[in-house]
Amino acid sequence: MLTGKGITHPIVVKLGGSIVTRKDEPYTPNKEAIDKLADILSSYYRSNGQLILVHGGGSYGHYAVEEARKRKGVLDTVDVAQVQKRMLELSVIIASSLIEHGLPVSIHPAHTLCKSENDCCFDVIIEDLSNGLVPMTYGDIIVTDKGYKIISGDDLTLWLASTTGSRRVIFVMDQPGVLDKTGKVMERVTPQTLGEVGIAKKESVDVTGGIAKKLESALEFVVDHDVEVRVVGIEGLKEILSGGKAGTVITK
Numbered sequence: 001m002l003t004g005k006g007i008t009h010p011i012v013v014k015l016g017g018s019i020v021t022r023k024d025e026p027y028t029p030n031k032e033a034i035d036k037l038a039d040i041l042s043s044y045y046r047s048n049g050q051l052i053l054v055h056g057g058g059s060y061g062h063y064a065v066e067e068a069r070k071r072k073g074v075l076d077t078v079d080v081a082q083v084q085k086r087m088l089e090l091s092v093i094i095a096s097s098l099i100e101h102g103l104p105v106s107i108h109p110a111h112t113l114c115k116s117e118n119d120c121c122f123d124v125i126i127e128d129l130s131n132g133l134v135p136m137t138y139g140d141i142i143v144t145d146k147g148y149k150i151i152s153g154d155d156l157t158l159w160l161a162s163t164t165g166s167r168r169v170i171f172v173m174d175q176p177g178v179l180d181k182t183g184k185v186m187e188r189v190t191p192q193t194l195g196e197v198g199i200a201k202k203e204s205v206d207v208t209g210g211i212a213k214k215l216e217s218a219l220e221f222v223v224d225h226d227v228e229v230r231v232v233g234i235e236g237l238k239e240i241l242s243g244g245k246a247g248t249v250i251t252k
């Protein structure tokens, strides 16, 4: 674990693409949701809470990859650069709102942190955090000697938690938690109750596997990490950051 000076169990919050964008409309941010999230996160920051932020691709990254795949089959370096640019655009939109709300956000594109889809160096994020900034990275795309690779924002979130000694990870989505087959928010998802998870609606394009992969990765992660992993909606985030309970906990 790479905890630096002054790092006190930061909360890692993943702002899902399903909430920060309108996932079914290409390249469309959900400004209203972003502003609400900024308001909630800035209150937490002002109460001296340390935060690391990750955001997803939503109708930017996922759509840009799908669009290039449909057009050409395989992405070339210009397509990769285009996807990277689209993600940076989304990140700037999110950071602008966060900064306006008083959060000192520092953007770290994952393509500058990662050499492969599972080899990322978070030193600069840790340095930022210990100097009072709120580092933010995001799901991204890189080119390796084995071709282009997509770096999942969900994976980055879990890796950042284990690297920084975080005890809490919060995935914020457009649903109030993980829904069961009747549409009710599940209090917890465990390997035993995974089969009860329902499909809330037709899932939008998600090149990193959507909710199913998110739950699979989180369940794997909690086996050997003492970190609380939760899935919440916007209201749930507010509740959790002010000491309450909301959403779904993913646990072993």
Ligand SMILES: Nc1ncnc2c1ncn2[C@@H]1O[C@H](COP(=O)(O)OP(=O)(O)OP(=O)(O)O)[C@@H](O)[C@H]1O
Pocket (backbone or CB within 6 Å): 015, 016, 017, 018, 019, 055, 056, 057, 058, 059, 062, 153, 172, 173, 174, 175, 177, 178, 179, 180, 197, 198, 199, 200, 201, 203, 204, 206, 208, 209, 210, 211, 214
């Ligand atoms: N049982 C379920 N419970 C909760 N959400 C579900 C369920 N089934 C499908 N979903 C859908 O899964 C989506 C969340 O997963 P997805 O990976 O698409 O979003 P995200 O992680 O917020 O986006 P991104 O990957 O762009 O960051 C939500 O939009 C939700 O509607």
Ligand SMILES: [Mg+2]
Pocket (backbone or CB within 6 Å): 056, 206, 208, 209, 210, 211, 214
């Ligand atoms: Mg996703």
